[in-house]
Amino acid sequence: MFYRIVRKEILENLLSLRFTLSLLLTISLFAAAAFVFVDDHREQLNDYWHRTNTNVAGFREQASQLHKVVFYEQHVYSRPKLLALCAEGFEQSLPRHFVFTGFAIDLPRLAGQSNFALPRFACLDWSFIISLIFSFIAFVFTYDSICGERERGTLRLILTGSVPRATVLLGKYAGLMLTLGIPLLLGLLVSLIIVSVSQVDAFHAGTWVRVLSLVALSFIYLSIFVLLGLFVSARASRPANCMAALLFLWVTLVILIPSLGRIAADRLSHGAPPTDLAKAMNQAAERVDNDTDKYGKGAGNRSPNPKECNPPARARYSNARTEAVNEVVESYHNRMLAQAFAGRALTRVSPAVVYRTASEALAGTGMQRCISLFRQVRQYQVQLRDYVVGEDRGDPDSLHLLFDEAHSVEEWNAISKKAVNFDAVPKFEERDFTLGESLRLAVWDLGLLVLFNLVFFAAAFASFLTYDVR
Amino acid sequence: MIWKIAAKEFLLNLMTFKFVVGTVLCVVLVVIFVPVLAEDYRQRLQQYDERVADIEAKLRQVKAYRVLTPTVYRRPQVLSVFSQGMEKRLGDSARIDFGVIPQIDARPAEVNPYLSIFPAFDVLLIFKIVMSALALLVAYDVVSREKEQGTLSLMLAHPIPRGHVLLGKLAAGSLTLAVPATIAFIAGLLLLSSSRSVVLTGADWVRILMMYIASLLFVLSMYNIGLLFSCLTRSSALALVLGLFFWVLAVAVVPDGSAYLARRLQPAETVEGRDEQIAALEKQFDKDLTAGFEALPGGGWEHDAGGPFDPYGPIGGAFSYYPMLCTPAGFTHWIQRGQMEAGLRMKYADKFRDAGRQYSDSQIRQATVARRIGMISPTCLYDGAMTALAGTDLADFESWAQAAATFRETVIAYIRNKTDNLSSVSCYTQSTEEERIAFEKASEEERRTLAKTVERHTVPLNLEDLPRFAYPTDAGRSLRRAGTDLMLLVVFNVLFFGLSFAAFQKYDVR
Numbered sequence: 001m002f003y004r005i006v007r008k009e010i011l012e013n014l015l016s017l018r019f020t021l022s023l024l025l026t027i028s029l030f031a032a033a034a035f036v037f038v039d040d041h042r043e044q045l046n047d048y049w050h051r052t053n054t055n056v057a058g059f060r061e062q063a064s065q066l067h068k069v070v071f072y073e074q075h076v077y078s079r080p081k082l083l084a085l086c087a088e089g090f091e092q093s094l095p096r097h098f099v100f101t102g103f104a105i106d107l108p109r110l111a112g113q114s115n116f117a118l119p120r121f122a123c124l125d126w127s128f129i130i131s132l133i134f135s136f137i138a139f140v141f142t143y144d145s146i147c148g149e150r151e152r153g154t155l156r157l158i159l160t161g162s163v164p165r166a167t168v169l170l171g172k173y174a175g176l177m178l179t180l181g182i183p184l185l186l187g188l189l190v191s192l193i194i195v196s197v198s199q200v201d202a203f204h205a206g207t208w209v210r211v212l213s214l215v216a217l218s219f220i221y222l223s224i225f226v227l228l229g230l231f232v233s234a235r236a237s238r239p240a241n242c243m244a245a246l247l248f249l250w251v252t253l254v255i256l257i258p259s260l261g262r263i264a265a266d267r268l269s270h271g272a273p274p275t276d277l278a279k280a281m282n283q284a285a286e287r288v289d290n291d292t293d294k295y296g297k298g299a300g301n302r303s304p305n306p307k308e309c310n311p312p313a314r315a316r317y318s319n320a321r322t323e324a325v326n327e328v329v330e331s332y333h334n335r336m337l338a339q340a341f342a343g344r345a346l347t348r349v350s351p352a353v354v355y356r357t358a359s360e361a362l363a364g365t366g367m368q369r370c371i372s373l374f375r376q377v378r379q380y381q382v383q384l385r386d387y388v389v390g391e392d393r394g395d396p397d398s399l400h401l402l403f404d405e406a407h408s409v410e411e412w413n414a415i416s417k418k419a420v421n422f423d424a425v426p427k428f429e430e431r432d433f434t435l436g437e438s439l440r441l442a443v444w445d446l447g448l449l450v451l452f453n454l455v456f457f458a459a460a461f462a463s464f465l466t467y468d469v470r
Numbered sequence: 471m472i473w474k475i476a477a478k479e480f481l482l483n484l485m486t487f488k489f490v491v492g493t494v495l496c497v498v499l500v501v502i503f504v505p506v507l508a509e510d511y512r513q514r515l516q517q518y519d520e521r522v523a524d525i526e527a528k529l530r531q532v533k534a535y536r537v538l539t540p541t542v543y544r545r546p547q548v549l550s551v552f553s554q555g556m557e558k559r560l561g562d563s564a565r566i567d568f569g570v571i572p573q574i575d576a577r578p579a580e581v582n583p584y585l586s587i588f589p590a591f592d593v594l595l596i597f598k599i600v601m602s603a604l605a606l607l608v609a610y611d612v613v614s615r616e617k618e619q620g621t622l623s624l625m626l627a628h629p630i631p632r633g634h635v636l637l638g639k640l641a642a643g644s645l646t647l648a649v650p651a652t653i654a655f656i657a658g659l660l661l662l663s664s665s666r667s668v669v670l671t672g673a674d675w676v677r678i679l680m681m682y683i684a685s686l687l688f689v690l691s692m693y694n695i696g697l698l699f700s701c702l703t704r705s706s707a708l709a710l711v712l713g714l715f716f717w718v719l720a721v722a723v724v725p726d727g728s729a730y731l732a733r734r735l736q737p738a739e740t741v742e743g744r745d746e747q748i749a750a751l752e753k754q755f756d757k758d759l760t761a762g763f764e765a766l767p768g769g770g771w772e773h774d775a776g777g778p779f780d781p782y783g784p785i786g787g788a789f790s791y792y793p794m795l796c797t798p799a800g801f802t803h804w805i806q807r808g809q810m811e812a813g814l815r816m817k818y819a820d821k822f823r824d825a826g827r828q829y830s831d832s833q834i835r836q837a838t839v840a841r842r843i844g845m846i847s848p849t850c851l852y853d854g855a856m857t858a859l860a861g862t863d864l865a866d867f868e869s870w871a872q873a874a875a876t877f878r879e880t881v882i883a884y885i886r887n888k889t890d891n892l893s894s895v896s897c898y899t900q901s902t903e904e905e906r907i908a909f910e911k912a913s914e915e916e917r918r919t920l921a922k923t924v925e926r927h928t929v930p931l932n933l934e935d936l937p938r939f940a941y942p943t944d945a946g947r948s949l950r951r952a953g954t955d956l957m958l959l960v961v962f963n964v965l966f967f968g969l970s971f972a973a974f975q976k977y978d979v980r
Contacts, residue, residue: 016711017711025719032727039734095584115738116560116830117833118836118837119725119853120586120589124726124730132722140715239707243710244607245491248603251599255595255722256499256591256596258588259589261588262590263506265585274581336584339582339584340582340584340585340587367584367587
């Protein structure tokens with residue numbers, strides 16, 4: 001009987017106008033998104049490689065003298081990702097340009113501003129289409145699935161047989177999910193075909209696994225709206241009332257609550273202006289400057305002749321000063337991130353926000369990627385310094401002192417001035433999240449989506465069991 | 471008869487579940503969020519007041535006209551509570567200097583770039599989403615329901631023209647939708663005006679009235695679209711499905727899609743290109759400045775001007791230093807270099823402006839294309855009209871930048887007038903001729919004493935007659951900018967009602 005109900009639901013839905021409209025709308029959106037993505041991605045990859053090559057060319061020139069390698073100001077950009085097709089994660093408007101030397105790091109900068117004159121718009125990626133359009137379509141399909149049958153009198157006929165109510169509900173749920181799965185899978189397929197035929201970027205095995213997990217995530221997300229639709233349909237007496245309630249629910253859950261993030265971020269945590277950062281950096285440097293003797297006698301003095309001052313003390317002092325300033329930059333950066341996360345945390349009441357966050361985690365994009373990149377740059381700085389120190393050991397003329405004062409290092413021959421093999425110099429390479437890391441990042445959101453499913457399933461089940469079919 | 475039909479429809483609508491839910495949701499959201507948005511406005515206004523007070527305090531410390539380089543700020547718009555528009559997204563300050571011409575600033579005013587992941591939230595969002603959904607729900611079954619219930623054929627059995635029936639329904643729909651719109655507006659305004667720091671002027675009330683009219687036109691256009699679907703279909707369910715798909719396209723797909731499409735159709739210049747152009751100009755400027763210094767009689771950069779410097783003046787900036795005391799020859803040198811530098815800065819200011827304008831014009835052209843594509847949706851028209859009326863649209867920022875550029879001309883004319891075209895003593899120093907002669911002849915020790923004496927009698931300039939920057943709210947300007955969108959909303963209404971009328975004339979009531 002279960003399969004009969006499922007088949008009936010699917011056939012009924014497939015023959016309806018809403019299915020045709022949904023199919024047309026979603027497939028055209030997926031296709032448009034894929035075409036635009038291919039163009040954008042190609043352009044972004046060109047820009048990225050141009051910038052990266054310029055940076056590497058400049059870096060290569062420094063290899064003529066070892067000490068210069070560590071003082072070169074590198075410009076590193078986040079690499080355009082193929083999985084931005086699935087969840088772009090607002091990367092275009094996030095800071096993704098990192099400027100650093102072997103010692104100091106600036107706050108990440110915006111790379112290539114988007115048009116300031118255009119209103120803010122969401123990227124037309126899978127997560128946008130699914131979170132916004134498919135959730136809406138789910139409600140359009142479910143609004144009359146129970147109260148509509150009651151109004152037509154068919155629900156009473158079904159229940160006069162020996163079919164348990166739970167079977168009817170599960171049959172309807174499965175039928176609706178399968179119906180929704182058709183435009184979803186077709187749309188995704190169209191999108192993937194367009195992108196893979198264009199050969200704009202290579203799909204690896206890992207990418208396919210992530211795509212599959214995103215598809216599974218999308219089904220979990222859609223299931224919430226189907227269950228919510230069934231719940232409201234089982235509470236309503238008329239389909240028109242049910243649609244009104246569902247429409248306002250959709251507006252609240254998918255549009256209004258996600259838009260509250262900015263207000264929540266501003267109210268929960270106040271961002272500090274950049275002048276505060278400059279002040280804090282000066283104060284941190286001053287604190288070190290005021291206590292120079294802590295690093296050894298004469299640490300505060302500097303002269304072109306190393307014999308006139310105390311180079312090891314100066315090196316300790318200089319590194320402590322840079323580290324103090326770096327800590328201020330890092331904590332300011334963390335505060336900015338914490339403010340954005342606070343805003344996002346509050347909007348997690350909406351399944352759409354939870355789904356988008358989980359999609360970003362699985363696609364390896366968004367704010368988490370910015371955090372990871374900042375961390376990777378900090379690790380790379382250590383790696384670069386270690387390499388320079390290691391290479392420097394072989395030079396008997398060097399003082400073997402590495403610190404953040406380019407002039408002194410050069411004048412004192414504190415680090416070797418011999419040429420190095422550029423191929424052996426560590427270069428910054430962005431490391432993507434492993435699948436395990438992505439899953440760990442998405443686990444709470446996945447849990448929340450499952451919880452939403454359980455709650456709405458229980459609610460729909462309880463409502464349908466007590467539903468008056470007369 | 472029209473009014474009888476309207477009264478009957480209106481009463482029926484008031485008693486429906488959808489009307490109650492839509493109205494309650496709209497009013498509750500307005501009541502909850504207007505105080506929050508008003509508080510946000512209060513904080514921005516406080517910050518603006520602090521910045522203006524700070525610059526006024528600094529102006530009171532200016533001791534030489536050479537360093538008279540005030541900064542002007544854009545006052546946050548009180549109606550940004552209704553429509554945030556470009557506020558928080560564009561630069562809201564401009565430095566008034568010989569070397570810079572204020573123009574629309576692409577630099578985001580956003581302190582924390584990570585917050586750009588969140589869309590803007592304002593009363594406009596509540597209206598354009600909730601009210602439009604309500605309008606559609608009220609309209610979709612206006613004709614088809616009566617047909618399903620059989621009351622339409624009964625009604626038309628009487629000698630009532632079909633046009634009257636439809637006009638009655640339109641009147642009822644307008645009245646029904648005016649109820650939540652009016653309640654939400656009144657509640658919002660009561661909360662806004664009771665908020666601290668909010669002062670609404672006459673011009674603001676005119677703009678609010680126009681916003682109310684724009685809101686009514688918008689919901690009415692959505693109603694007319696629902697009415698058309700109702701007249702085109704034989705079942706309410708079909709009308710609802712068609713209406714819902716149209717609504718999601720108009721509200722969610724077209725606004726984002728138009729921006730997306732505009733990027734493809736009208737490529738804009740990149741910020742990197744502009745920055746490169748500006749960097750090249752800066753390099754050329756430095757070269758010309760050095761050449762200018764070298765060409766001065768008696769010296770280049772290192773001329774012995776002597777005396778203590780005020781390195782940055784009270785306001786700051788890279789070239790805001792001036793000598794408090796110098797030798798007579800040094801003073802002549804300062805006048806020459808000041809005039810040369812000012813001329814060069816004025817010349818390069820035009821070049822920098824042109825480079826910036828080329829970039830911003832290309833961005834604005836792209837935005838215009840997006841706006842034109844968006845005009846197919848009443849939501850975009852309503853958005854445009856509300857933003858223009860709130861004074862938070864791009865055009866208002868442009869006109870503010872223009873006002874700042876005019877103010878720059880005024881300040882430059884003021885400085886030239888006060889300093890006899892930058893040749894007067896007051897442009898650089900308040901030291902007397904005797905002090906400068908004594909300074910030239912004095913020993914190192916005596917120079918220090920003299921400098922201290924000059925420092926003591928160097929007092930801030932009296933700048934009471936310096937014109938202050940003002941950018942008053944102008945309701946006329948806002949109305950002119952909103953005019954096109956409002957007109958198009960009217961056209962939308964007429965068009966869709968006309969189509970509904972035509973469809974209803976041929977509607978089979980059996």
